[in-house]
Structure formats: C-alpha cells, structure tokens
Amino acid sequence: MAEAVSESGRSRRRGRGGTEARSGVPGQNPHLEVPFITRGIPTYDLASEESLVRIEAGADRILAEIGIEFRDDPETVQLFRAAGGEVTALTGESWNIRFAPGMIREILRTAPARFTQYARNPARSVEIGGDAVVFAPSYGSPFVMDLDRGRRYGTIEDFRNFIKLGQSSPWLHHSGGTICEPTDVPVNKRHLDMVLSHILYSDRAFLGSITAPERAEDSIEMCRILFGADFVAENCVIMGNFNTTSPLVLDGVTTRGIRAYAAAGQGSIHLPFLLGGAVSPLTIAGSVAQCLAESMVSCALTQLVRPGAPAILASFLSSMSLRSGSPTFGTPEPALGSLVMGQLARRLNMPLRCAGNFSTSKLPDAQAMQQSMMSMMSAVQSGANYVLHSAGFLDGLLSMSYEKFMLDTDLCGALHSYLRGVEVSDDTLGFEALAEKGPGAHLFGTAHTLRHYKTAYYDSALDDNQPWETWDEQGGIDAASRANTRWKSTLAAYEPPAIDQAISTALHEFVARKKAATPDAWY
Template structure:
C-alpha cells in the first residue's frame, strides 16, 4: 500500500481558511515543492464590477435558465434527478429533453457544495486545498500535438505524456499533476486513459485528474484510485477530480452527465467548465458570455449535489475571444481576462471554488507573443481569486500543442507568481532600518547583518532568466530564453527520479490495467 494518509476528509463551508506552506525562492533548480503544496494568497482579489452589475449578470443567468433552458441528451437519470428537484422538463425526442429552472432553484441546490475541500495526494505532503484563499497551479490539458525546438510539432505519444508528468513533478512551482497533459495517440482511444492515470500515479506523487471521456473510463479512474489509496480512504475522501465541459451553447450531453454522476457518487470532485468562444457558442460581448458561463456551470455543478449532497464541485470558466477576420479562436486577450475577474466575484458570491484562466496563447512558438498573452491571461487568474488553475504550463498553439519549452517558461513564471502572491510583509525586520544604520550614509549594504539574513529569500531567483550584463551574455553565446528552456527540460528529465511506490500497489495497478485492456479490442475513435 502507499504512504499512510492521515489528512482530514474535506473542509466544511464554514471553514474558510487553512494554513498553506509559504513559498520560498532559492537557487535555480532548487526543488522545495514539498514545502509548497499550494499557495495561500497574501494579496487581495480585484473586484471589477459593482454589486448592481453583478446582480444584472446573475439575473441574466436566471433568465437563460428559466426562459431558454438547458438541453440534456442521452441521460434520463440526470433528467429524473432534476425533475424531482423542481425542474420543468419538456421532451424533445426519445433521447433529448429541455429543462428549465425557476430563479433560485439551482442556487438552492448548490448550498450543500463545500466552499473548500482537500484533494489528497499519495504523498500527504502534496495534498492540496481547493477553495477559499488557496490557489493551485496545474499543467495544461488536452493537446493532441506536442512540440519542441528540436523536432517541431507532432502528435503526442505516451512517452511525451510521461515526460510532462515528470517535468511537472520536478517543478517546485506546480502543485498538481494535471490530467490529459497531451493525448497519447499511439495508444487506442478506449485504452489510453488507463496508461494516463497510471503515469500520474507512478511518476508523480501529487494530486491528479482522472478520465472523463466515457462513463466507464471515469469508473476505471476511480477504481485505480481504490487500488492506490485503499477503498476505505477513497470512500471518505477526495483523491481524484474530473474536468467536465458542457456542450455550449446550453447543452449537457450524456457522456458528460454520466461521468459527472460517476465522480459524485464516489464522493470525488468535479470541475464544470463551459468552453465559450465569443460570437460562435456564446454572445460576442463579454457580459453576455459571463452570464451564459455562470448558467451552464451552475447547472452542471448542481447535478453533483443531486447525486451526493456535499460532493466537492468546482465552478469553471473558460472564456475566449475570436478573430472576427478569420473566425479563429484567440487566447490571452484582454476581454476574457476581464471576464475572469468577474467570474471570481460571482464564484465568491456563490461560495464555490473556481477554476479559470491559465497561461493561454495562440502563438506557435515559445516566443514573446506566447509569454505576453500568457501573462495577460494568468494575471487574470491571480487577480480574480481562481482556486484551481489548469493550463498553468505548456499551453501553446491555441491549446492544440503542448510545448516542452513553454512548459519550462510557464513553470518559471509560476515561481515568480508565488512570490507575488505572498504579498508584502511590513515589520521592524522587513523595514530594515538596522541595515542603513549599520554603516551609515554613503556605504553599501552588501555585508550588513540584515542583508546576510535575507539574501537567500528576499527575491525570487528565476531558473531561466539571464540578468547578466550584455557583454557577459554575448560572450557566453547570446542564448535566448527559449533555447535556455530547451536545455532546461532536457536536463530536468535526465535528472528525474520517480517517487517511491510500494511494489505490491504497483503490481496491482498493472494487473488491473492488463485485465481491462485484455477485455476489449482496440478502438481508435
């Protein structure tokens, strides 16, 4: 069996704060991640809109749900649950129903959802809190392609998937192993979820996301957790999350709702995310997109509470703009960043954890555009109070590609954000008057006692920045940051060591995977 796990099950709605370890900086390459299970934010959130404007958005979401409704497909059990709770159901066909909800109904169902919960990792030191003032960074999710400066863009493989799990585990600035970091296209679609979940379990000892692409794959993910953690522990604690997308505009398909029900029935967490492309599947104007996002995500979250009141659930927001010249999605732009700020306010009013934004970019290279767009989007997650930030590292090419170099660049940025999120401590020690008094006017402070006490921790020390004078940089080859990131990911993989796992547990997981694969033929669609 794995390491003994003794952390509490999950935090109640009333328990609004928990102590997270403070981040610290250190020499480049230093890995203090065991001291950084998640960020406890020390800076306030930014409230963009007035209460009056927020109420207008909530009223618009209520109108969407009451007057237009949500279409449910191929899951009569989900429809039955909502009908029993008070929804008005109109049959569209034998496998489709329109559900409408009176204002206030969905919010009342969400009252049993926890405002904050713990997702346990197999290494208890890496368990994360999600909600309140806790903030968790996880790698990007869902790309069919991978890219690096050596081989260019190509379809992802299971080796790429394992590499990214290892890079995430090695980063001191990511807290969560993520989920489908890239699609391992060299394994059959109906079997690859087993290899992906196993990779997270074997090559990382952090919390992770399970499969959601079919109900039976969700069940397999949970069953593998029972092997890893023990059935009794899984019955009472959150150890896995599923990341579910609505089918916008205003549709919940049966694969999604059945997967949501599987996670909720097992007491496991789920994230509920409309993927809204302005002008295509959502209103072009951001206020309308936010209202639609709120409506869809609330209904999806509410399903968990109908299955199992108290099941952990996360409100989700993925707002994106569009190039109106070409119809292509655009990421890392200003307007969705503003929408994220508003979603933060709305999530706090609902007292639900929030997932939104990340290091988004439509750039095709790990270049200035990639990091400019990433910073615009990521800062909106930081300022809005997001609790779970998927896509924190590696997102490139409009999420079509997972980039090795951008993974390293983004991870380094996450390290800088750790320092930013700590806030500014004002005390006799940090005011440093003794540093000035020690030698007096006109003298440098390099050797003062105050400097010696703080020089290791005062500033974030980037592993990738080159802050040398131009002449020194030029003499050393004039290497740019993307090239430094290329060297960095290779060195990191070369030095990687897998966290220990009990041999009996590993054998049981492999046996489960072998039996499941043997029971089905390969399916490539």
C-alpha cells in the first residue's frame, strides 16, 4: 500500500494530465477543484413533519403487513429471523419476512452517518455522508453512442475511454462502476477487466462487481492486492451498487453480494429501481414509502452481517408515459420524490444516493440537458451525498454518450460553484469597487475586479458566449459538436496515473489466473 500511494502521489500532476487536459483552458476554475464537494448551501426540505411521519408509517406498514420476499439465500433469512423478523416459508427457496414497526430502524442505528472511501491516490479519497457531495459517472448502459459512429454495443475500449474521460475531469470525484457494459468480454469474466481498468486508468475510488457473489469477492480481493489486506480489513476501499427486485423482493444473488461486501467491511449502496405505475405506486408519496421500505431492509442486512459496515440509502424514482408504458426520466414528479428522500435519509442519519443527470433523449440535445437539469438539481437540493449517473446518461440509461458525458461534466463544474453558496464579507460586499471611481464609471479596472476576476464566476469549458456574429463566422458550431471535439482532445491528452509495477503485475496475474480457471460464458 505504501509503495502504491507513494508512486501515485509522485505522479499526480502527470497522471491527471495537467490543467489544460483536465478542463480545456489553462487555469480554468482551479479554485473549484476539490476531491469532493463540501456543501455550502442548505438542503431543501419539501415535506412537512406530518407528511414525513405518514411516509415513515407507510413504509412500516408495508414491512409489517406485506413484508419482503427473499429468494435463494437461507443464510440471510436466518439473520433476519434471529433479529426478530417473522418468517413464512413460500414455495421453493423463497421466504416472506415481515418486520415489526421500528425494527429495521433499530438495526440501522449502527450504520455510519459518514464514512471515507479511500482511493489509491490519498488526495482523491472521498467522504460520503453529512455535508459531503460526490459525483460519479453513469452506470450500466449496454450501448454507447457518439456523433461519429452512432449507437452501438459497448466494448472494453469504450469502458476504458469513459474511465479516462472521468479521470481527466476535475468535476467528477469518483470513477464509478459499470460505466458501460463491455459486451466484447465474456459475461463471467468482464468484471475482472472492469475492476482492473478502474485501477489502472484512474486513481480515484470506484465501485466493484455485484452480478454474482463470487464476482463481488474477486473485486474485493483485487483491492487487497492494491491496498494491502490489512488496510482493506480496516477501511472502505470499494463499494457495490445493489438493486432490489421491486416490488418488495430481494433475490439471493443480491443478498449474497451484499453480505460479501459487508463481511469485508466494504461499502454498499441499496437501490430500489422504481418505475411508477409498473413496480411501485404511480403516486410519488407511495413510491417514496416503498423505496424507503426496500432500501432500509437492504441496508439493514449489512448491519446484521457486520455492525458499522458502510451502507448508503438510495432511491431511483422514475415516472412513465401512461399512454405508451415507456419509462420517462428527468421529469418533475420524481425530482420532488428525491427531495423527500433527502429528508428521510437525514432522519435516519444515513448517507443518501439519488437522482443524477437523467434523460430519455436519444441525442445530446436540448431535451437531454433540460431533463438532466431537472433531475440533477433535485439531487443537489435534496442533500444527496453520492450522485451516480452524473455524466453520460442518455436514452433512458440504455446508452452512454461521449458528447453527453462532456456536457454533463461541464454542468457538474457549475454545480461545484453553486454548492459553495454565497460568501458575505467586507471584501465580497465590494464597497471599494464602487468607491474607487465613483458613480457613472465602469468597474473593469478597479482593484476589486482585478483581484476577483479569475474566481468570481464559473468559466464553462464548453459554452459559447461570443456575440452571434462571431459565432456564425466561426461556423455556428453547436454544443454537441463542441462536446464531440472536446472528448476527442481530452482522450488524446490523457496520461494514466502511475502505479507500482509489482502491484500491477500481481493484479494482471490474478486476472489471468481467474480467467484461465473457467470457460467463457456469454450469458
């Protein structure tokens, strides 16, 4: 661990590609670059105390009267039985468990309100919880797209490209997980290539595999090689992003994966993917109550395995077109639900993951950014601590877009400034700026302006703020085309962060050994 950290620290300037590679313009917004955001604005508390109590009571009623179905994992069922859950055997390897009101909240008392996920570059470790905000790329798309080649299945090259783009952006804090599915790698082995790619091409914290318990164990073991087994035993260095099977089901693949991460003291995110009218009530209050119930139970499993294991309450609320049955993203009602989830998470004293730059648009266009802004603002206003899907989300999460990735990271940069809030001091009140020249004189050359002009406003790397005539003379290039140029130049300038050669060799040998031990499986 010490050697890897030392190598990473020595190479930090080279590995991050320099200021120009990071943000496109020399010296642009350096005052905003942080390993994670510390919130400087208050959260928006939408729901009244009475409404919050009713939602919590609704979640308790779901758990007490309907319960959660558990499948194919008797060990998890026994853990909840021992904790006081009322277990009823169903057909086959499935059980319904009901929970008395307050039981799950009591179990969650040992979950940390805030924790650190360590990165191999210590300067890039992130805090999750409290007033900390962490942005991570989008997750899980089978397709990728760009303006040159259109929509296609993702490959391991695309996967690595998105890691490199994320590493090159000062506005993301976390490398994410399955940024896109590398469909050219066998299903049972791609987790090895994905985790290795995060380690080699980024020095940030990242997510591991969750698609099978043994893949979760492989992800954790690779971190033991990277950080050292003793360090991993005492610290969170990797997290898994787990979905419930809504409505009200936790399957054995999920629960065994949760137990693997928790037993190793690693973090986990617990996410119901709720489509209103399909797998949850179409009313937002009902969806929020169900989300709270499912996520709490999933989080509680970590505490039964290892009290104090890091766990993140989460929500993925989405609406649907009731005329066609198609999912819709970036709509106002789920945004309101995210605000309420923020309040509920604070009442549980747990970190929250919710929302992101969501869109159903098929292109990086006005619809994409309008929907993304609606959703992303709900995340930052709700008090979300970990915002997955912060960059690249297009096509209802089916596609990762290179251009949308660049547009979204630029928006994340603006949110760095927004979340800092407003500083009020004698200096920022700017009396001297007005007094220096008096009424009727412009302030361009005043001492106050010259002192603050580099840091007063967020300077976008993608916006075109020139006069119309100048823009037209230069070809009338739109935002998507500018983003197309930017992702290409960013990849061309990318340099990988250094890693200790012995650790790299050990990781490659581990991956080769695991791949050789089993035949390829493509489904």
